Amino acid sequence: MKRAATNIAIIFLLTAATIVFEISLSRLFSYLLSFHFVLIIIAFSILGLGIGQITYAKYSKMINHSWLWWMALPSVTMFLSFALLLSLSQLGVSSSSDFGLPIFIFLSTIPFIAIGIVYAHIFETDNRYVSTLYALDLIGAATGALTSVFLLNTFGLVQVVAIAIGLLLLALVVALIAHKNRYSKILGPLVLGVIFLMGFAKDALNFTIPVAKDPSKDLYRLMANPAFKSEKIESRWSAFGQTDLVKFTYPDGTMSKSMFIDAAAGTKVIDIDELAKDTVKMRKVLSGFPAVFALNFLSEKEKDSVLIIGPGGGIDIATTYFMGFKYIEAAEVNPSFVALMEKYNPSTFLDKENIKVHVNEGRNFIIENKGKFDAIMLTIPVTKSSRGTDFYGLTENYLFTMEALADYLDGLTEDGAIYFTMHGRQEVYKMLANFLELQDRMGVNQIEALKKVYIYSDEMNPVLVIKKNPFEQKTMEEAHNTTHYYGLDKEPFYFPNIRQESLDTIVQNVNYQWFMFDKLLYDISNGSYAYDELWKAASINLSPVSDDSPYFFNYNNGLPDAMTTPLWLGLFIIGWFIFNHMNGWKSVSFSESTSLYMRRKFRTWALVSFLLGFSYILVQGYLFQVLNLKLSNPSQSFSLLLFTFLLGNGLGSLVTGAFKKNLSRKLITYTVLIILVSLLTVYVLLPIWYKQLSEFWIALFLLLPSFFIGIPFPVLLKTASSLKEKKSIPYLLGISSVAGVAASIFAIVISILYGYRFVFLLALLGYGLVIVLAYRSKTLKIQNT
Incomplete structure (x- = not known):
């Protein structure tokens, strides 16, 4: 029992450190690398856990012989890996280079392989307590998920990684104390001394990570530009990423400040008091804000209140302030943005x-304040970070779905309007597709719907204005005439109730056609084309976007290019599994005494392990996607959901410790319960209570399905422990881990192509197959060989 307590402590520390390091790596890579490479590297990294577990299964005798040295490997490899990753970014090694991506993948994967080896060793050598070990593994991961956000919001990234390394060193100390030999007496105090010194060195570890020498990073390009000087004023790490406030000094002596999130998508800092002192500068700054033109045509009664989603450095706030809005509210999802602006730009963010x-999160804020705003403004609230690739990374995409648009319309007063400032015409078309589809579902035809819309553009940043009710004819005529005067009549361009002007002539034997308004939009507005022609005729993906498949910025007809490498990885994992399954897992070195019956049993267990690992991630992904919209802070929301889900899994696993007999029957029973409880949760409980759910109740709500989801796999491990072949449990752990990596990739692929609801149904299908296999295994009779 003493050894079991030691292993439980090691497993808890090991998995908590793993989760903290994994989340820290995702933040590091989002800052250092082009955002579309982050998913690729993280997917390969987590695959390292499965590789480590299978590696142990193959070389267990060698590893067991020098166990304490292997126990030290996770902390050593984590330190070296992180240090080298920081160094490579400064040597100009880019993830987009031919050899850069493989190097980043290799370095980030090594620590996870080492952790997987230690993990598998503990489970194999103490398999009597496999349920308890698995439960503490999940509870440790839950603890790591919950504390990672606090750590990243409190300390610098390097300090957080040092804490993860410290947890691994503490696990090593526990192992050294348990293994009483001559090395333990020396190494134990030495490792404790290292941990002690790391605590004193926390200030030295709080250094600023320089921006990577990657041309795709806006901050690097600007700071490398010799035409002007640049200086970082302050940098802050948080669970959201790194936020940098940078001052630029130009040759004429003028200065400006900009903020960057993860070294991309800079936003200029605008000081209201400075503009108020210099009316010339004020006019120049405000004239550069595309939406200011539309605000000129509002009456006083339409300027009582405004909500700005993603105010960045304050240009939206300053514009609405000087345009006479009586009350201005802004919702900014990044706490570091707000903290830095309150410190360095208080006149815009704090003093008024x-x-x-x-x-x-802007959309969540609107839901809580319905019917309050005369104007809602979204000015390109996109950070170009990795948040598009993780479960809480759909923050920006969720701002642009049909359901989000419905929330915005509900948040408006009767005279209110939404002002979208976009990157280009494709974004305008896609948001219009959302609006027209939404209006059609509400019983409003396309002719009436487009009376609530107008669009103007200077070719750079088109502005789409959508009103809750149709625009007045007089206002549209005045605004339309003024756009021509200021050159805001470039495509895409459209005003309702204004006659189309066109020119169709031959110039030097060339047929020349010109239309004042966007011809497709104008023809839709008068009923010449069906509204769905807007996206059906397009060569890129302009289809309406829903919360079930919230990928607004995916313009590929199919999968985005960034998913190609992860998809190949997922297909490789499935191919690897099918190959081994068809070959009867010959790679597993069964002893000669292992019967044919037990070999057949292991083959079934391997398939069940793969299905459980795969289905687990799919159902997790769906539940997170549904519930995340109810939570106000994306990073904290994800942490809360992950903590609750893993805690529920851990509690379910603890229950299996009491299971002694009829394990196959229990595997069937609890897998059936997973399907029933999941269906009850998604189709009955959620629809009834969804609107009333608070963050606390969401956490409790998620415990119900997660409790049952945590039961089948430890039951399978307990069943496999009856096999005398010592390598079975590490193999099953490794198979489940690699299946989870494949599932995380296919969850995104399937949700892009078919929606998250299909991900959920596929998860239930996987659990259904587990029931069939468990029943067949239960009825399989022992045959003499």
Whole structure:
């Protein structure tokens, strides 16, 4: 029992450190690398756990012989890996280079392989307590998920990684104390001394990570530009990423400040008090804000209140302030943005009584304040970071779905309007597709719907204005005439109730056609074309976007290019599994005494392990996707959901410790319960209570399905422990791990192509196959060989 307590402590520390390091790596790579490479590297890294577990199964005798040295490997490899990753970014090694991506993948995977080896060793050598070990593994991961956000919001990234390494060193100390030999007496105090010194060196570890020498990073390009000087004023790490405030000094002596999230998508800092002192500068700054033109045509009664989603450095706030809005609210999802602006730009973010900035996700804030705003403004709220590739990374895409648009319309007063400032015409078309489809579902035809819309553009950043009710004819005529005067009549261009002007002539034997308004939009507005022609005729993906498949910025007709490498990885994993399964897992070195019956049993167990690992990630992904919209802070929301889900799994696993007999029957029973409880949760409980759910109740709500989801796999491990072949449990652990990596990739692929609801149904199908296999295994009779 003493050894079991030691292993439980090691497993808890090991998995908590793993989760903290994994989340830290995702933040590091989002800052250092082009955002579409982050998913690739993280997917390969987590695959390292499965590789490590299978590696142990193959070389267990050698590893067991020098166990304490292997126990030290996770902390050593984590330190070396992280140090080398920081160094490579400064040597100009880019993830987009021919050899850069493989190097980043290799370095980030090594620590996870080492952790997987230690993990498998503990499970194999103490398989009597496999349920308890698995439960503490999940509870440790839950603890790591919950504390990672606090750590990243409190300390610098390097300090957080040092804490993860410290947890691994503490696990080593526990192992050294348990193994009483001559090395333990020396190494134990030595490792404790290292941990002690790391605590004193925390200030030295709080250094700023320089921006990577990657041309795709906006901050690097600007700071490398010799035409002007640049200086970082302050940098802050948080669970959201790194935020940098940078000052630029130009040859004429003028200065400006900009903020960057993960070294991309800079936003200029605008000081209201400075503009108020210099009316010439104020006009120049405000004239550069595309949406200011539309605000000129609002009456006083339409300027009582405005909500700005993603205010960045304050240009939206300053514009609405000087345009006479009485009360201004802003929702900024990145807490570091707000903290830096309150410190360095208080006149815009803090000092004015009629300006209130909230740290909140914009859409969630609107849902809580329906019917309140005369204007809702979204000015390109896109950071180009890795948040598009993880479960809480759909933050920006969720701002642009049909359901989000419905929330915005509900958040408007009767005279209110939404102002979208976009990157280009494709974004305008896609948002219009959302609007027209939404209006059609509400019983409003395309002719009436487009009376609530107008679009103007200077060719750079088109502005799409959508009103809750149709625009007045007089206002549209005045605004339309003024756009021509200021050159805002470039495509895409459209105003309702204004006659189309066109020119169709032959110039030097060339047929020349010109239309004042976007011809497709104008023809849809008068009923010449069906509204769905807007996306059906396009060569890129302009289809409406829903919360079930919230990928607004995917313009590929199919999968985005960034998913190609992960998809190949997922297909490789499935191919690897099928090959080994068809060959009867010959790679598993069964002893000669292992019967044919037990070999056949292992083959079934391997398939069940793969299906459980695969289905687990799919159902997790769906539940997170559904519930995340109810939570106000994406990073904290994801941490809360992951903590609750893993805690529920851990509690379920603890229950299996009491299971002694009829394990196959219990595997069938609890897998059936997973399907029933999941269906009950998704189709009955969620629809009834969804609108009333708070963050606390969401956490409790998720415990119900997660409890049952945590039961089948430890039951399978307990069943496999009856096999005298010592390598079975590490193999099953490794198979489940690699299946989870494949599932995380296919969850995104399937949700892009068919939606998250299909991901959920596929997860239930996987559990259904587990029931069939478990029943067949239960009825399989022992045959003499």
